[in-house]
Amino acid sequence: MVSQESPQLRQLVYISAAARLWTDEELAALLEQSRRRNEAEEVTGMLVYSDGSFMQVLEGTPESLSRVCDSVFDDQRHRGLITLIDQPIRERSFGGWSMGFARATRQDLLGLPGGNDFFAGGKCLSDIGSGEAKTLLAHFRRTNP
Ligand SMILES: Cc1cc2nc3c(=O)[nH]c(=O)nc-3n(C[C@H](O)[C@H](O)[C@H](O)COP(=O)(O)O)c2cc1C
Numbered sequence: 001m002v003s004q005e006s007p008q009l010r011q012l013v014y015i016s017a018a019a020r021l022w023t024d025e026e027l028a029a030l031l032e033q034s035r036r037r038n039e040a041e042e043v044t045g046m047l048v049y050s051d052g053s054f055m056q057v058l059e060g061t062p063e064s065l066s067r068v069c070d071s072v073f074d075d076q077r078h079r080g081l082i083t084l085i086d087q088p089i090r091e092r093s094f095g096g097w098s099m100g101f102a103r104a105t106r107q108d109l110l111g112l113p114g115g116n117d118f119f120a121g122g123k124c125l126s127d128i129g130s131g132e133a134k135t136l137l138a139h140f141r142r143t144n145p
Pocket of ligand 1: 072073077078
């Protein structure tokens with residue numbers, strides 16, 4: 001029987017620490033550059049920046065994802081990358097976005113559902129695990145159409 005499934009897709013979520021704090025202008029330039037390349041590679045996803053920490057979800061075919069990730073993981077502007085999720089997916093969660101973006105302050109994170117329990121204990125974006133990352137990304141996807 002011929003498979004009806006779309007070509008294999010992967011989703012990758014990582015957190016990292018910015019080498020230094022980023023200005024709005026630097027973030028805007030990064031997004032413009034990323035969107036251009038991601039569109040060409042048919043990579044979709046979202047980047048969250050919070051007080052010097054990044055969280056990013058990237059989706060695409062294994063080949064395109066590995067080309068983009070080779071650059072991203074090698075980028076000296078952030079470090080301490082930890083992959084939280086790397087899994088095959090049936091469909092994209094961020095299909096419409098070559099790279100969505102949300103900037104979150106500590107206050108924003110505290111205000112998220114369950115955020116007070118987690119972030120009030122002094123934790124920050126770079127302390128989250130895969131379950132919390134999924135919840136956070138789903139929230140930002142809903143609130144940043
Ligand atoms: C936190 C962070 C996220 C990034 N996300 C992307 C991305 O989604 N797509 C992309 O093409 N480049 C992204 N970049 C930029 C790449 O690291 C790299 O500078 C760019 O792709 C150019 O790659 P090249 O120098 O290998 O040509 C990101 C960089 C950082 C620091």
